[in-house]
Amino acid sequence: MATQIEYTTGLDKFNRTSNVVNVFFHLIFILLALICIIPVIVVLSISFSSEASIRESGYHLIPVAWSGEAYAYIANQGTMILRALGVSVLVTVVGTVLGVLLTTSMGYVLSRPSYKLRGFLTWVVFIPMIFNGGLVSSYFINTNLLGLKDSVWALILPLAVSSFNVIICKTFFKSTIPDGLIESAEMDGASQLRIFFFIILPISLPVLATIGLFLCFAYWNDWFQSMLYIDNQNLYSLQALLNSLMSNVDALAKNAASMGVSYAVLVATMPKESARMAVAILIVLPVAFAYPFFQKYFISGLTIGAVKG
Incomplete structure (x- = not known):
């Protein structure tokens, strides 16, 4: 039975x-x-x-004829690749740190019920998530008003804060941080900055990892800001370099004079298709290796506060 x-x-x-x-x-x-x-x-x-x-x-899942000429070619372009890599690393590190600081501080302020402008500023943050000012107005402000044209800050500041990330931080702080913890710290004489940096942030690792991962991916994979604001090739990131390769197979050949190689010889010997894919692999590898270490905190930061019991 x-x-x-x-x-x-x-x-x-x-x-x-x-x-x-x-x-x-x-x-x-x-x-x-x-x-x-x-x-x-x-x-x-x-x-x-x-x-x-x-x-x-054409393309195959397994190479018909194996060759490492694409990676050898990239290694020979050491100056340009390393410069682009340095720009990408600089923008990613500085942008992620700055973005996490600005996003979490804004989300924390909006999560406090005692803050009088909380409702108004919440709408100020929420509306741009649905409607934005458009590309023309953003370009005018960043170039003419702020003077960010051909500046590394043009790759950092436009992506530092997003409404979506602020809403995630606000929800996390509101559902996780008890008011009694903050009130007890205030009774002990702690200032708001001291409460935020020494009490709130140390117990907010999931949301820090989540926002940090969002920003890190956004900065590392961004090429659009370079297309808009960067004319100086010395400020090209790896992603901008890859975009140039995808749109113009002779992008690397523009540096032939600085390497002492003629333009015609370089174009003739350049592994165009395989070089594009090799650069794409170099861009993907750091993100692929970093994500498993942040996955636990990433999932926790997104789901906490999503279900009320």
Whole structure:
């Protein structure tokens, strides 16, 4: 006689799934994982393919003819690649630190019920998340008013604060930080800055990691700000360099004179398709290695306060 499973509560019975459903879910997740992984494998394969095999037979999941000429070529362009890498690292580090500081401080202020302008400023933050001023007004302000044209700050300041991140911080602080903790600190004579930096931030690691990860990805993957505000190639980031490669296969050849190589020789010997993919791999690797270390805090920061019990 088959043993019948008894459920103590209706919730346990509601959460029960059959083996068939579990197998179906597993297949769906495997399919989604393959959809995400296969393009990366194809890009990696192209980066290790010879230029001749790409011209003859196109792209393949496994290279027809293996070659490391793309990475060797990038290594030979050491000055330009390292300069672009330095710009990307500088913008990402400074922008992430500045963005986390501004976003968390704004979210904390808006989460305090005793702040009189809380309702008004919440609408000021929320409305731009639905409607923005447009590209023309942003460009005019950043170039003519703030004078950020051809400046590294043009790559940092426009992305430092977003309404979405502020709302996440506000929800986190409002649902997680008890008012009694802040009131007790105020009774001990602590200032608001001291409360924020020495009490609030140390216990807000999930939201710090979440916002930091959002900003880090945004800065590292951004090329649009460079396209708008940067004309000086010395301020190109890796992403801007990749965008130039994707739109103009001769972008690297513009530096031929500084390397003592003729333009014609460089264009003739440049592994165009594989070099594009090699640069893309170099851009993706740091994010791919960093994400697993932040995943736990990332999920916690997004879901905390989402369900009220």
